[in-house]
Amino acid sequence: MFRYLSRTTACDLTFIVFLLAWLFSRQIGLALVIRTCYFDAPNYIPFKWDPANGMYLTKTTYYGFIGMLCVLWTLATIWFYMALMVAVRVIRGLGAEDVRSDDEDEGEEDELDKVPESAAVSVNKGTNGDLRKRR
Secondary structure: OHHHOOHHHHHHHHHHHHHHHHHHHHHHHHHHHHHHHHHHHHHHOOOEEEHHHOEEEOHHHHHHHHHHHHHHHHHHHHHHHHHHHHHHHHHHOOOOOOOOOOHHHHHHHHHHHOOOHHHOEEEEEEOOEEEEEEO
């Protein structure tokens, strides 16, 4: 069955499988982990600072941990949205363009070309070793 698929079709199907796996493992799964940690963890782990007995959970660490999980879920949601936008472009026939591309790198080269000659630095070797002078 798969030998009759073109490479672009196989790529698109693989991307759909990736999106479904992302949806269930990152979006839904992580939301369930956050919910479970928030509501159920205090029932099983007491808020007590007692390093001698291996108890390190305080309200500050508890809320900090929940907060970091929420930040991770927010980042995963942003990435999922970006992947969905790529899928929408493919469905519309516009092609898969990655919006996370390195466009900044191209701009840096252009900025270096705009440096005026008077600010360039040249190296002149004199009797005292390497001396740098402005032109």
